Amino acid sequence: GDSVTQMEGPVTLSEEAFLTINCTYTATGYPSLFWYVQYPGEGLQLLLKATKADDKGSNKGFEATYRKETTSFHLEKGSVQVSDSAVYFCALGTGGGNKLTFGTGTQLKVEL
Amino acid sequence: DVKVTQSSRYLVKRTGEKVFLECVQDMDHENMFWYRQDPGLGLRLIYFSYDVKMKEKGDIPEGYSVSREKKERFSLILESASTNQTSMYLCASSSSGTRGNEQFFGPGTRLTVL
Numbered sequence: 135g136d137s138v139t140q141m142e143g144p145v146t147l148s149e150e151a152f153l154t155i156n157c158t159y160t161a162t163g164y165p166s167l168f169w170y171v172q173y174p175g176e177g178l179q180l181l182l183k184a185t186k187a188d189d190k191g192s193n194k195g196f197e198a199t200y201r202k203e204t205t206s207f208h209l210e211k212g213s214v215q216v217s218d219s220a221v222y223f224c225a226l227g228t229g230g231g232n233k234l235t236f237g238t239g240t241q242l243k244v245e246l
Numbered sequence: 247d248v249k250v251t252q253s254s255r256y257l258v259k260r261t262g263e264k265v266f267l268e269c270v271q272d273m274d275h276e277n278m279f280w281y282r283q284d285p286g287l288g289l290r291l292i293y294f295s296y297d298v299k300m301k302e303k304g305d306i307p308e309g310y311s312v313s314r315e316k317k318e319r320f321s322l323i324l325e326s327a328s329t330n331q332t333s334m335y336l337c338a339s340s341s342s343g344t345r346g347n348e349q350f351f352g353p354g355t356r357l358t359v360l
Contacts, residue, residue: 168348170351175353176353176354177250177336177351177352177353177354178289178336178338178349178351179351180348180349180350183348223288223289227347232277232340232342232347232349233279233291233294234279234291234349236281236288236289236290237288238286238287238288239288239289
């Protein structure tokens with residue numbers, strides 16, 4: 135079945151550091167790929183997405199590229215801020231009903 | 247502003263009680279979902295619905311049921327709550343058709359079963 139594997143946290147970085155959160159997937163067919171973010175005390179919200187191979191999703195300085203050859207969708211940001219502290223979830227979507235399969239989440243803490 | 251609302255942010259119930267969690271969306275979405283979120287396990291799909299009165303089991307449906315009588319409302323029911331159902335419950339909705347439609351999430355209900 136479909137599955138998503140993402141790096142375990144917590145990840146602690148200093149402000150302005152470079153961020154990478156790894157995500158790899160297993161799926162039949164050609165899934166869409168998503169990164170969701172969950173700020174403390176809130177539900178999840180979409181950060182970025184890509185729907186086909188080689189697409190790059192980007193938002194708020196975050197980027198991720200859909201790599202079919204390595205089945206990966208790694209999240210990157212060049213310079214993190216304290217306000218980026220949150221839990222990040224990688225997910226894949228298949229099927230007409232847009233069902234999502236989530237990774238276990240990676241907690242990011244950014245310190246001054 | 248699009249919205250998914252859940253009836254309670256925090257809920258405390260006793261073992262054996264029947265528990266109703268309500269979710270309402272104002273986006274006219276066809277699809278609605280219930281997840282539970284546990285540390286180290288991410289989000290796991292309990293049930294989902296593609297249309298009014300339609301329901302499909304997700305990955306962990308045991309001990310739960312759902313009801314969708316109106317398009318905007320999707321209820322999760324714990325018939326007889328148990329302590330292992332203590333968790334954060336998240337509702338989401340999405341539209342059908344276009345590939346890659348995002349799911350919109352509610353703020354979650356943190357349920358504690360004593």
